[in-house]
Amino acid sequence: MNAPLHLVCPHCHAVNRLPAERLGQAPNCGQCHRPLFDGQPVELDAAAFPRHLARNDIPLLVDFWAPWCGPCRMMAPHFAEAARLLEPRVRLAKVDTEAAPQLGAQYGIRSIPTLALFAGGKEVARQTGAMGAQGIVRWVDSHL
Template sequence: MNDKLHLVCPHCHAVNRVPAEKLGHGPNCGHCHRPLFTGHPVELNAATFAQHIGRNDIPVLVDFWAPWCGPCKMMAPYFVQAAGLLEPQVRLAKLDTQAEPGLGSEHGILSIPTLALFQGGREVARQAGAMGTRDIVAWVRSHL
């Protein structure tokens, strides 16, 4: 493993190089100086999706959801809890498919919520349907 990891800031979306051994020590962004890990999912849109998927050296778990979706609303607090448990080894992110229908379509999202795990810029696993915190964490860890 490379001793420096590229991490995209959840605030300003700048790419940072962080020594792997400092990953768990609360690194801050070199550009905006805010924490690189917040224990909360990053809200993605068309402008930031490719940057986070393609430039993070850690896996990125994306929750494809929509505000009108009941199961999506039910799963939202569990996804936040999973972020607190999986960071800094995994970045969690959310993409509103109602606001960004092109990205949902581009990634073949047929039902929501759908979780997609990306590593090295490519999707490596997908799971449709709402899950609880334990199930999200177990599912992600089973694919790493």
Template sequence: MSAESLHIVCPHCHTTNRVRADQLGQAPDCGRCHRPLFEGHPIALDAEAFERHVGRNQIPVLVDFWAPWCGPCRMMAPAFEAAARQLEPHVRLAKVNTEEEPGLAAQFGIRSIPTLALFVGGREVARQAGAMGQGDIVRWVQAALAQAR
């Protein structure tokens, strides 16, 4: 990788950090809160954090729109967690609880859950409805990113 700098939003304090692309895999910490920028877990986003992470991260952001009452959502949660360990630090994985954030669900026209939406450079580039296993999530993201480039 080149030594270009990327903006990476901290999953803890939501501060935008500048990280050299060739150092993404070296467990970078946030310059403000000093916590890890990547921990291999999806992060929960509210509307404000969603705007910051999707709009400012210079890595793709995969969002799982879900609800606590949804059986398939609960079934897919461990696979999404495992996919985070596999895709980070090159893709940020996040979850939006549509019960707590109905405005985001409406803004993006979420009609069924779970729905995965992949954002690159602040815009949605791919969407997939329905529960998937870890391998399917990873393959879908990799294929969608290859098409988006």
């Protein structure tokens, strides 16, 4: 039997322990009882980001974006579609660099949209510019 995975709830941010074999069985959070995966990117602020980065045992794909950015808004539905295609293998998240400028600065985000892929709490790949859903999935798969 595999070691249990730690998954951070996208709703209440509680850390859940889940047997790896249950990952694809639509698990719910033990605290708030909402789905751990709902096919939508989770919006992360400066307070929630470190927990999702450090405590998720699955890779984390982050879209650093801003509301005023046209290419960011254009990519948003494609990023949401990528969430439906990549979950539960990968957690997708969005960080609004206007609302959380310290995260943009901490990760050296110089242009948006920027996708950053984290595994084991470390950045493993970065891509700048808008992409379609299939392109996002191919890019993630090429780095995991």
